[in-house]
Amino acid sequence: MLVVMNHLATQEQINYVVESIEKRGYTARTIPGGERVSIGILYNKGSVDASLFQALPGVKEVIPITRPYKQVSREFKPDNTIIRIGNLTIGGKNLIIMAGPCAIESEKQAMTIANHVASSGAHIFRGGAFKPRTSPYSFQGLGEKGLQILAKVRKETGMPVVTEVMDFQNFDLVEEYADIVQIGTRNMQNFSLLRRAGKAKKPILLKRGMAATIQEWLMAAEYILEEGNTQVILCERGVRTFVNHSRNTLDISAIPVVRKESHLPIIVDPSHAAGIRDQVEPLSLASVAAEAHGLMIEVHHAPDEALSDGAQSLYPDQFDILCKKIRAMHALFDK
């Protein structure tokens, strides 16, 4: 942490900052600069809260240097975290494809889609039982009935299932049925939910918040690791920008940055980034090319009749072609 003083800061102001730093138990070192003095905060273990010094008299700005996250960082754990679900692994050299409808609508719908995606090569089935919807008047999911359908899909197809948990109250229930428990974009900083996820026995798929920096996202994961659950998969799904030709703007460079900063696996959800079917294939392939560890793709056999997100769901045929392209592309990295 570096406290940069105003170019007119008095010696008294500088001394006051030094004292404030040392009162907090850190070491201060004054650094003369070209036009102004700066004060380094040294020998701190972990991060220091910038706002503690930002508004002291004579301070121009405070610049954090150390990263605030610990357990999620690659510096803390240099090797990739590999998550095992049955015979599958996530976070290694292989590419995992999760696919299925936005929401579980009925057993028939789920099974139809599951059979399609399994035959195309998907590894994990996705489907929402509890749906976070912008409007209270929209379809909210089948609830426990949806979870039971997921269990049936797993039993019949052998695919593990991933589904979203929306709140603390239903966590036990979702954890009982799911192989991977998803925390959605809108809950990325629901800290009570993150702590509960940290006590779960199942891997957590943590979606990036709509306006979250990577640092905030990794800090959200830190909450989960801090409680003892190290099985966290990060999922990039686009961020909100002024761009209006897609539902969100897929932040492709999040993939290399997360891979560099953290040991946790990172996958991409191109469907929510795109918001429209046509863009799902190019975004999927781009994510594979940028070396995501996996993809989560919405597929529906009759998207025109889907109860949610129909416009961004692929037809089974499109998904089948996409899987072939994905495999061909990923083979380039496999060597």
Next chain:
Amino acid sequence: MLVVMNHLATQEQINYVVESIEKRGYTARTIPGGERVSIGILYNKGSVDASLFQALPGVKEVIPITRPYKQVSREFKPDNTIIRIGNLTIGGKNLIIMAGPCAIESEKQAMTIANHVASSGAHIFRGGAFKPRTSPYSFQGLGEKGLQILAKVRKETGMPVVTEVMDFQNFDLVEEYADIVQIGTRNMQNFSLLRRAGKAKKPILLKRGMAATIQEWLMAAEYILEEGNTQVILCERGVRTFVNHSRNTLDISAIPVVRKESHLPIIVDPSHAAGIRDQVEPLSLASVAAEAHGLMIEVHHAPDEALSDGAQSLYPDQFDILCKKIRAMHALFDK
């Protein structure tokens, strides 16, 4: 293109729009709708400039999609919602000032600040007992102990208190102590929490999400009203943009837009928008000028030692001067 008329538009106004369209060389077709008349523009080659018709008398908008929200809308309830807390009202012509520290740190700290802000003219005391923090290693608030301190502040100063609830589990507890229950930015789309708030007997202060459109924000409020609680105060606190000289970008035009679209009161939190003390005064005055129903301002008697958000907290003296300016400015609107 569809020109949507105001639901009170006169036949004369409709005729004028039709003429304006035809004067531009297009064909107009009047379309009776559920609640209002719309006018389609037909046989246009290429695009039509929406702004040509957007501001004609009686025109509501040119984009044809009617609003997804119902109970929060001014069309549904034309008169302002006035929220009563003891002798105070929020949502009328008066201006309500909520002030206090970011977090309750001790009884002494809370009482010291409360006495300061009360003597400056604050109406409601704010202070966090449960704090949503980006990092699991930051101070998380005093919990129930903080709520008890708030109760004491209320007893001694007579000011009602507003404090944040972070999760469903603690809602009963927070509701018991608080006069207004705050739902924070990161929980704006925590739908379980919103539904619980909808069953509360206390007014809810709903902060805008960091990347929420006004439509999404009003839909979040709709969740609360839908469950039966009509006492909702909206709080603008800045949105996340590329701008880096303030913590967030205060969206001043949210004030007139919310006032037009909804009957719910809207207040502004300039402290979280600014992130730095120097900007709090101009943002506060700007919000009063744009006719917010109130302000929520962070104040600390020793911000250099605050456990959170010190840099954006005003000194009591600054707050006192600000209150005088606020009152002088608001007096202009009071007549």
Next chain:
Amino acid sequence: MLVVMNHLATQEQINYVVESIEKRGYTARTIPGGERVSIGILYNKGSVDASLFQALPGVKEVIPITRPYKQVSREFKPDNTIIRIGNLTIGGKNLIIMAGPCAIESEKQAMTIANHVASSGAHIFRGGAFKPRTSPYSFQGLGEKGLQILAKVRKETGMPVVTEVMDFQNFDLVEEYADIVQIGTRNMQNFSLLRRAGKAKKPILLKRGMAATIQEWLMAAEYILEEGNTQVILCERGVRTFVNHSRNTLDISAIPVVRKESHLPIIVDPSHAAGIRDQVEPLSLASVAAEAHGLMIEVHHAPDEALSDGAQSLYPDQFDILCKKIRAMHALFDK
């Protein structure tokens, strides 16, 4: 400037960075930190290009400390720049109102509006003769004919005129007619135009770019000052964000930040920020409350027939009421 090393950086890498700094003529000072080493760059006059060191081996990041602008900064010139145009001053305690149509459409239109705004108390008349339009098929302005009309308005009403210059080729012409030469949002980083403006004898009104940081904006002004013209007025007009209820998002906190960082006057264009008439009044008053030095407002006597920006132009009556409110509010700051 501070070069922060990776926590695993070798002594060799640190030495290489030190050498690279000193090869550029600066002084390097190594600073041991809690978990990593940083290297300060000292005794530099003016700013150092961060990218010179950002990608050296072992470097984690480079943090600039000194501001890159000089002549526009308040540190360079502590007193406000006051711009004089006839009897008017911009940049002092008074508030300047510029008003008029988006584009000059005819002598009759211009004169009608000019008489209206003059009688309401506007100080300066605005009107475009050369119009930057997104589409090549939109009305592009009257060109020199428009400038002649502006001259006539000035002669008849006594108001100085401000109008936009779009390119180097027409600069002489615009400079000849205008009292203030405007450089628009889309040209904020048209560096050839900025250099030409720096040689002009007339004050320059420099609008902020749609996605410009304040630092970039001030650097654009620096180009003008560097060429010798110190008469620059900055104009905030909203930035582009995800927010969709206004054409742009007015960045109110730009006012206090510019006032703190620079000695140049800052005014606000609420019309382009809003994009819709209803928001112009609240944004205008908010800007006055945040202590802008002036406002630039679009007014049209028949906005439904305006050739551009009709939807955001005030009716003369609205403008008249607004001027009264502005004066009442500004009187609070005048004491």
Next chain:
Amino acid sequence: MLVVMNHLATQEQINYVVESIEKRGYTARTIPGGERVSIGILYNKGSVDASLFQALPGVKEVIPITRPYKQVSREFKPDNTIIRIGNLTIGGKNLIIMAGPCAIESEKQAMTIANHVASSGAHIFRGGAFKPRTSPYSFQGLGEKGLQILAKVRKETGMPVVTEVMDFQNFDLVEEYADIVQIGTRNMQNFSLLRRAGKAKKPILLKRGMAATIQEWLMAAEYILEEGNTQVILCERGVRTFVNHSRNTLDISAIPVVRKESHLPIIVDPSHAAGIRDQVEPLSLASVAAEAHGLMIEVHHAPDEALSDGAQSLYPDQFDILCKKIRAMHALFDK
């Protein structure tokens, strides 16, 4: 709501949309338009979810405004525009790689880098002679001397050259030397420059503005085509968002959207999107995977000593490896 059908939609598809609308309980009214059929949705209470109809067969879009651009649109010219430069083509199935330093610094520097990139397989040499710089104190390029060096590079290596024109005044000069004339991000809406480019005999590479929508970008290209020059290459280079781990946010979905909306070729500049060397490879591969027609990559043999953008320039060895990966990946699409 207006459902706009594809201009080739069959009667069967139209009927299907009408049925889908009526199945939802609304009334559909078919509206013949200038170039296509649209279907109005009438008598809906409250809003209709656009996504319900957005992806039905034959539907173009649900928002009723037809596009403002003409000549750049694929509807206007269904076949890809193929730009020929000597033996090279841009816009077809092949992938074009442009590479070189940010700025031409000397003949030796240019020639060294040119030989490197040529041997790695680059097709076109890039290098700035006139440099738009945020600061007037930064290196501004060698000017005509730089152009002469580019000519020498072309002569010795056989590679065509692309270089930026910053203003109208130097256009003749740049056009004389360059094989492709680049218009930079900050000039995307410099309309005088665009019109001049429209009269040029050389192809134009038009970079996307930092905060430009695709519609605005295509409208900028429309200015060039309108003046008679149909040889325009679009270049995505990232947009400005709140994201701070990269210099800009690469908008990958711009590739499929531009390919769908327009017949013009689209390439990607991963270097300016990234701003940091580490991200250039993943962004390049992602762009190839999303089917960009080419890439423009900054390479420097001694980036630590570069006069601009050193941090984002690849070392020649990195570029060589990247070219091999690019070719392997592009081969997948070549079949």
